[in-house]
Amino acid sequence: MPYIPSEIFSGNRGHSARSISKVNGRGLNYTYLNRCNDRSSGAYVRLTDVPAHKVFANMKYRTPLTGLSVLGTFEYTSSRTTTSDGVNESGPAAVANGKVMYEAMKNFILEGGVNNLFNRSYQYQNGYPQAGRTFFAGVRCSF
Numbered sequence: 187m188p189y190i191p192s193e194i195f196s197g198n199r200g201h202s203a204r205s206i207s208k209v210n211g212r213g214l215n216y217t218y219l220n221r222c223n224d225r226s227s228g229a230y231v232r233l234t235d236v237p238a239h240k241v242f243a244n245m246k247y248r249t250p251l252t253g254l255s256v257l258g259t260f261e262y263t264s265s266r267t268t269t270s271d272g273v274n275e276s277g278p279a280a281v282a283n284g285k286v287m288y289e290a291m292k293n294f295i296l297e298g299g300v301n302n303l304f305n306r307s308y309q310y311q312n313g314y315p316q317a318g319r320t321f322f323a324g325v326r327c328s329f
Contacts, residue, residue: 193221193222193223193233194221194222194223195219195220195221196219196220197217197218197219197220198217198218199215199216199217199218200214200215200216200217201213201214201215201216202214202215210245210246210247210248211245211246212243212244212245212246213242213243213244213245214241214242214243215240215241215242215243216239216240216241217239217240217241218238218239219236219237219238219240220238221233221236231270231271232267232269232270232271232272233267233270234266234267234268234269234270235266235267235268235310235311236266237263237264237265237266237278238264238266239262239263239264240261240262240263240264241260241261241262242259242260242261242262243259243260243261244257244258244259244260245257245258246258253288253289253290254286254287254288254289255286255287255288255289256284256285256286256287257284257285257286257287257299258282258283258284258285259282259283259284260280260281260282260283261279261280261281261283262278262279262280263278263279263310264278265277265278266310268310268311268312269312274312276308276309276310276311276312277308279306279308279309279310279316280306280308281301281302281303281306281308281316282302282303282304283299283300283301283302283303284299284300284303285297285298285299285300286298286299293327293328293329294325294326294327294328295325295326295327296323296324296325297323297324297325297326298321298322298323298324299321299322300319300320300321300322301317301319301320301322302316302317302318302319302320303319304319305318305319
C-alpha cells in the first residue's frame with residue numbers, strides 16, 4: 187500500500203427532532219461526508235468503508251394503553267468503496283427496525299422487537315453479509 191501523506195475530510199450533518207405531542211416524537215438525521223487523499227505523492231488510493239450519504243429516521247408512538255410504546259427506525263447508507271484500489275464497492279443499504287416497549291412499573295421496562303424488519307440482504311464489506319431478520323427481547327431496570 188502506498189504512503190498517503192494526508193487526507194481531507196469535509197461534510198455536513200443535519201438533524202431534526204420534533205415532539206408531536208408530550209409523549210410522541212420523531213427524528214431525522216442526514217450526514218454527507220466527502221473524503222479524499224493528498225495526491226502529491228503520485229499514488230491514488232481510494233479511502234474505504236465510509237458512505238458519502240447516511241440517513242437515519244425514527245418515530246416513537248405512545249399508545250393509548252398505559253405504559254405501551256412503539257418505536258420504529260429506518261437507516262439508509264449509500265454505497266461505499268471496500269478496497270483501496272476502488273475495484274470493489276458495496277451497494278447502498280436500507281434497513282427498518284421496530285421495537286415495542288411496555289413500562290410495567292416505574293423504572294421497569296419490558297421490550298421486544300425486530301431488526302432488519304423486511305429481511306433485506308445487504309453488506310457493508312463484500313463477503314461479509316449482515317444479519318437477516320433478527321428478533322430480540324429484553325428487560326430494562328433503572329435504579
